[in-house]
Amino acid sequence: MDLGIRGRKAIVCASSQGLGEACARALAREGVSLVVNGRDEAKLAAIAASIAEESGVSVKPVAADLNDQAERERLIDSCPDADILVNNNAGPPPGNFLDMDHAKWLEALEANLLAPAMMIRGLLPGMQERGFGRIVNITSAMVKTPVGLMALSTTARTGLTALCKSISKGAAKHNVTINNLLPERIDTPRQEQMAQVAMKIGGITYEEARRQQVDSIAAGRLGLPGELADACAFLCSVQASFISGQNLQIDGGSYDGLI
Numbered sequence: 001m002d003l004g005i006r007g008r009k010a011i012v013c014a015s016s017q018g019l020g021e022a023c024a025r026a027l028a029r030e031g032v033s034l035v036v037n038g039r040d041e042a043k044l045a046a047i048a049a050s051i052a053e054e055s056g057v058s059v060k061p062v063a064a065d066l067n068d069q070a071e072r073e074r075l076i077d078s079c080p081d082a083d084i085l086v087n088n089n090a091g092p093p094p095g096n097f098l099d100m101d102h103a104k105w106l107e108a109l110e111a112n113l114l115a116p117a118m119m120i121r122g123l124l125p126g127m128q129e130r131g132f133g134r135i136v137n138i139t140s141a142m143v144k145t146p147v148g149l150m151a152l153s154t155t156a157r158t159g160l161t162a163l164c165k166s167i168s169k170g171a172a173k174h175n176v177t178i179n180n181l182l183p184e185r186i187d188t189p190r191q192e193q194m195a196q197v198a199m200k201i202g203g204i205t206y207e208e209a210r211r212q213q214v215d216s217i218a219a220g221r222l223g224l225p226g227e228l229a230d231a232c233a234f235l236c237s238v239q240a241s242f243i244s245g246q247n248l249q250i251d252g253g254s255y256d257g258l259i
Contacts, residue, residue, distance in 0.1 A: 004238030006031030008132075010084035011075065013037050013066055013119065016044045018188040019138055020088040022225035026233040027084065028055035035060045035079045066115045067107075076122040081130070084236050085123050087116035087137040091190060092152035094197050100152060112139075112156035117163055120178075124171065133176030134236040137164060138228075141184035141251055149197075161247065168245035177244035179235050184251035185213055187222040219252030 009032065012024040016038030024036050028051050036051070038044040041063045048061040062078045064071040066089050076082075092108035116137055127133025139157040146154040161180055168178040185191060195209040202209070214221060228250045234240055235248070249255050 001239070003030050003233060003236070005084070005134075005236055008032045008083040008236075009035075009079055009081060010086065010236070011035045011037070011079050011082045011119075011123070012086040012088070013075075013116075014088040014090065015086075016040060016047050018190065019183065019186060019225055019228055020086070021047055022229035023086050023088070023136075023138070023232045024059075025051055025054070026226070026229035027086075027236065028052075028057050028059065030233055030237075031055075031057060032084065032236075033058040035062050035075070035082070037062050037064055037066070037075055039063060039065055066119075067110050069118065072115065072118050073122065076119065080123075081126055082123050083127065083130075083132055084134045085119060085136070086232060086236075087119055087135070089115055091140065092156065094149040094194070095152070097148060097151050104152065105155075108152035108156045109159070112153065113159045113163075116160055120164075120167075124167075124176065127176045128171060128174035131175050133171070133174070134240075135164075135171075135176070135178040136232050136235050137161075137178075137180045138232075139180045139182055139247075141182045141249060141255070143180070143182055143247065144249070144255060144257065165245050172244045175241060177235070177240065179240075179244060180247045181228060181232060181235075182247055182249045182251070183223065183228050184249065184254055185217050185222050186225055186228055186250065188225055191222065216254065217252040218254045221252070223250060223252055 014020040015024040015036040044061040048059040052059040064075040142150045142154040164178045198209040
C-alpha cells in the first residue's frame with residue numbers, strides 16, 4: 001500500500017534507538033525525509049547514515065535534549081515546516097509511590113507531558129496553515145492499565161492523552177490528526193530495564209524476569225519494534241485522514257477492557 005506521504009517531512013523524537021528508530025525507518029521507507037533526534041551525537045549520526053543509505057531519503061541528525069526547552073526549540077527550528085511529528089521520549093523509572101519525591105515528579109512531567117506538548121505547540125500552527133499534519137505520540141499501555149509501580153509514567157502520559165484529545169477536534173478540520181500509540185512489552189532496551197527492576201524486586205533471575213514479560217502478553221511473545229512502527233506509519237498516511245484523537249494499543253491482544 002502506498003501511504004501517500006512520499007516527499008513529506010518528519011521530526012521523529014528520541015529516534016537513535018528503540019521505538020523511535022523503528023518509526024524513523026518505517027517513515028523513511030515511505031519516502032519521508034527525516035530529522036532524527038537523540039542526545040548521543042556519534043550514535044545519532046550513525047543511525048542517520050544507516051537510514052539514509054537504506055532508504056535514499058534525506059536524514060538530518062539533530063542532537064538535542066527533549067527535556068530542555070531551548071533544545072526543543074532548536075529541534076523544531078531544524079524543520080519548522082514538518083508535516084509529521086512523532087513524539088517519543090524515555091519513560092520515567094518504575095518505583096514505589098512513597099519514594100517518588102517532588103524532583104522525580106517534575107522530571108517525569110517534563111519528559112512525558114511537557115516535552116511532547118511543547119513540540120506539538122511549536123509545529124501545529126504550521127501544519128494547520130498548510131492543511132496537512134500527522135502527530136503521533138508514543139505513550140504507554142499504562143495510560144489504560146495503571147499499576148502502582150508505574151505511577152510516574154501513568155500520570156504524565158495520561159495528561160498528554162487528555163491534552164491531545166482536547167485539541168484534536170480543532171486540528172481535524174485542518175487535516176491534522178493527533179493519535180497515540182500505546183505499546184506493551186515491545187522488545188526494546190526499555191524491557192531490559194524493566195527486567196532488571198523485576199529481578200531486584202522479586203529476587204528472580206534474568207531468565208525468569210524475561211519469561212514473566214512474555215507470559216504477560218496474550219500473543220505469547222514480546223512485540224517487535226517494527227510492528228509498532230508500521231502502525232505509526234499508517235497513522236501518518238493519507239488513508240488515516242479520518243482517524244484522530246484515538247489511542248491504539250500495540251499489545252498482542254493483552255488489554256482486558258472494551259474501550
